[in-house]
Structure formats: structure tokens, C-alpha cells
Amino acid sequence: EVQLVESGGGLVQPGGSLRLSCAASGFTFSNYWMTWVRQAPGKGLEWVASLNADGSVEHYVDSVKGRFTLFRDNNKNSLYLQMNSLRAEDTAVYYCAPGIVLTTTRAYLDYWGHGTLVTVSS
Amino acid sequence: DIQLTQSPSFLSASVGDTVTITCRASQGITSHLAWYQQKPGKVPKLLIYAASTLQDGVPSRFSGSGSGTEFILTIRSLQPEDFATYYCQQLNGFPLTFGGGTKVEIK
Numbered sequence: 001e002v003q004l005v006e007s008g009g010g011l012v013q014p015g016g017s018l019r020l021s022c023a024a025s026g027f028t029f030s031n032y033w034m035t036w037v038r039q040a041p042g043k044g045l046e047w048v049a050s051l052n053a054d055g056s057v058e059h060y061v062d063s064v065k066g067r068f069t070l071f072r073d074n075n076k077n078s079l080y081l082q083m084n085s086l087r088a089e090d091t092a093v094y095y096c097a098p099g100i101v102l103t104t105t106r107a108y109l110d111y112w113g114h115g116t117l118v119t120v121s122s
Numbered sequence: 123d124i125q126l127t128q129s130p131s132f133l134s135a136s137v138g139d140t141v142t143i144t145c146r147a148s149q150g151i152t153s154h155l156a157w158y159q160q161k162p163g164k165v166p167k168l169l170i171y172a173a174s175t176l177q178d179g180v181p182s183r184f185s186g187s188g189s190g191t192e193f194i195l196t197i198r199s200l201q202p203e204d205f206a207t208y209y210c211q212q213l214n215g216f217p218l219t220f221g222g223g224t225k226v227e228i229k
């Protein structure tokens with residue numbers, strides 16, 4: 001059974017840092033792109049960042065570029081999101097999801113984790 | 123960046139109705155579009171990918187159509203468990219983007 005478990009969220013002051021983790025099981029983690037999506041309270045979904053299977057290609061939404069870093073440890077089946085210089089507008093539930101539904105050209109997200117809440121407030 | 127505009131943002135319907143939700147892209151994305159369902163307090167669930175392919179386990183009352191810039195999610199014979207918020211997402215290129223969502227509520 002595919003499972004994604006996020007951790008590392010919490011309350012942090014503006015300007016602070018957090019590292020989110022996503023532990024994967026039930027599939028060959030090292031074969032798939034991984035993505036973080038966030039959802040601010042009462043708001044819609046926002047794509048944050050994606051990382052390819054071997055960790056060599058990363059993409060970020062403009063609002064987090066230079067502040068967030070995505071990396072993975074394929075030996076530990078884990079994905080990480082290092083978040084620095086946090087702002088109030090980063091407050092959200094952060095979900096990780098694998099691009100596990102494959103067509104010939106794209107990898108669609110399924111089996112999302114339950115998310116971890118990040119609250120940025122003084 | 124590719125913007126996705128969903129309409130309507132809110133709709134009220136009855137059990138048994140057929141509802142359609144539209145997702146318009148600011149530029150062509152061929153068929154690189156997914157639809158998700160999210161119930162309150164729950165995780166988004168993939169319904170449709172590649173614009174029209176039903177994900178395993180998703181009831182056949184859900185269907186997707188379209189290509190290029192206009193896409194439609196249709197739910198036939200709406201069931202009580204279908205009342206939720208629906209999002210489209212484009213995977214044509216980075217940054218990946220989601221539509222603003224359509225909340226389907228019980229009339």
C-alpha cells in the first residue's frame with residue numbers, strides 16, 4: 001500500500017526556518033518525481049515544488065524561490081523541504097505526493113499524504 | 123505562467139443531477155490536465171488525468187473532456203458523497219498550477 005507521511009510542521013516566527021519531511025512506503029520511491037503542494041487555511045491548492053527521481057532537477061513556485069530547498073534521500077525513501085526566511089503567507093498545510101500515475105510524457109500526483117501544518121506567526 | 127480559471131466557483135445541485143465544471147487555461151496545454159476532488163478535512167483525490175482518463179477506482183459517473191485551453195469535468199447522477207470541492211491542475215509545464223476550485227454543495 002502506497003503511504004506518504006509528512007512531519008516537521010509547527011509554529012515558527014517570521015524569518016524562521018523549518019524542515020519538513022515526507023516518508024514514503026509501498027512503492028519504489030527512487031523511480032518517481034516528488035512534489036509538495038500547500039493549502040492555506042480555507043484556501044485552494046498551490047503547487048510549491050517538485051524534484052525529479054534522482055534529485056538532479058528541481059522546480060519551485062516563484063514565491064518560494066531562494067527560500068525553500070527541496071531534496072531527497074532515496075536510500076531512506078524520504079523527501080525533504082527546507083524552508084528558510086518564512087513569512088506569514090507561507091502558513092498552510094503542506095502535502096507531499098508522488099507523480100506516480102504515469103502517461104508516456106507526464107507523471108500525475110496521487111496518494112497524497114495527510115499533510116503537516118506550518119504556521120508562521122509571531 | 124499558465125493560469126487556470128475554473129467556473130463556476132460555487133454550484134448548488136441536488137442528488138441525481140448532472141453537473142459540469144469548466145477549467146480554462148491561459149494558453150494551450152494539450153491534454154496535460156488533472157482533476158482532483160477534496161472533501162472537507164480530507165486529502166485531495168485524483169479523479170481524472172490526461173484530461174479524460176479515469177483514475178482506477180473512480181466511479182464511472184465522473185468523466186473529463188477537452189484539450190488545448192478548455193476542459194470539462196462532468197458528474198452524472200450526483201451522489202451524496204460527491205459534494206466536495208473540485209480542482210483542476212495543469213502539468214504542461216512548470217510552474218505547475220491549480221485552478222481556484224469549484225465547491226459543489228447540496229441544494
